Amino acid sequence: MTGRLIKPYGDTMNDGKVQMSFTLPVEWSETADEAARQLAGKMGFADVQVVEGRPIAGGFSFFVLYASTPQGVDLETIHAPSVRTHAMTMEEVDAYVLDRIGRKLRVAGACIGTDAHTVGIDAILNMKGYKGDYGLERYHSFETFNLGSQVAPEDLVAFTKLHAVDAILASQVVTQKGSDLKNFTELAELLEAEGLRDRVVLVCGGPRVTNLMASELGYDAGFGRGTLPSEVAAFIAVTLAHRLREETRV
Numbered sequence: 001m002t003g004r005l006i007k008p009y010g011d012t013m014n015d016g017k018v019q020m021s022f023t024l025p026v027e028w029s030e031t032a033d034e035a036a037r038q039l040a041g042k043m044g045f046a047d048v049q050v051v052e053g054r055p056i057a058g059g060f061s062f063f064v065l066y067a068s069t070p071q072g073v074d075l076e077t078i079h080a081p082s083v084r085t086h087a088m089t090m091e092e093v094d095a096y097v098l099d100r101i102g103r104k105l106r107v108a109g110a111c112i113g114t115d116a117h118t119v120g121i122d123a124i125l126n127m128k129g130y131k132g133d134y135g136l137e138r139y140h141s142f143e144t145f146n147l148g149s150q151v152a153p154e155d156l157v158a159f160t161k162l163h164a165v166d167a168i169l170a171s172q173v174v175t176q177k178g179s180d181l182k183n184f185t186e187l188a189e190l191l192e193a194e195g196l197r198d199r200v201v202l203v204c205g206g207p208r209v210t211n212l213m214a215s216e217l218g219y220d221a222g223f224g225r226g227t228l229p230s231e232v233a234a235f236i237a238v239t240l241a242h243r244l245r246e247e248t249r250v
Contacts, residue, residue, distance in 0.1 A: 008069060016069045018068070019064065019066055020045075024063065027059060032053060032063075033053045036065060044070070045069055083221040083231075083235055086235055087234070088230060088237075090139055093237050101240060101241055101244065105236060105237065106142075107167045109125050109144070111149040112153050113150070113174075113180075115174045118148060118171075120171050124232050125137055133228040154190055156170070157196065161194060161196060167240070168191075168203065185218075188217060201235075204219050205222065208224070211224075
């Protein structure tokens with residue numbers, strides 16, 4: 001027996017309507033439109049309509065299609081916990097750290113690998129923050145190091161060791177051919193090899209990052225689209241406080 005079966009919604013509930021787009025390595029023509037339609041059908045979609053087909057470069061065409069899928073998922077069988085559970089203002093985080101930890105927390109952030117896109121990490125770390133939510137550089141409870149872009153994982157680990165960093169924020173925007181997963185994995189493995197993994201709060205972020213993906217890679221948390229600096233700050237503060245409390249019990 002299913003719990004809550006859901007399907008994509010278009011015109012009526014559970015009609016399975018979807019919009020998709022893809023590129024084919026062919027010159028655009030009506031034959032290319034038909035190839036796109038048949039390809040979507042082979043993917044398992046029904047009622048396929050090619051609503052847009054156009055050339056985008058020599059030998060390549062882009063298509064937008066509407067279709068229906070017979071597939072659905074049981075929402076009650078899916079478990080993907082969020083890390084956005086500690087709602088605190090900047091002032092509340094500062095007070096929490098002072099009370100529970102009693103010192104500034106050292107946070108290092110960087111776009112790792114060859115990624116040169118710093119918009120996300122800057123939004124979390126820079127004083128101006130994002131959507132009116134101040135970045136970690138403005139917090140009294142954090143000493144923040146923004147290492148910028150194209151930082152090799154081994155360099156970030158060396159910096160962490162040299163400066164006794166408490167938390168690492170690793171950002172990846174570029175995901176081509178799984179480069180983000182490769183870099184995230186390399187960073188976690190290097191920290192483990194250096195005996196630093198248990199000492200730092202390890203967080204990854206990016207537009208395609210989910211907390212479930214991050215946990216599978218060995219991270220403490222993963223933050224995706226729309227993340228506010230205060231959410232990251234609260235997670236770091238609460239996680240470190242809990243970790244220090246557990247250490248004192250041992």
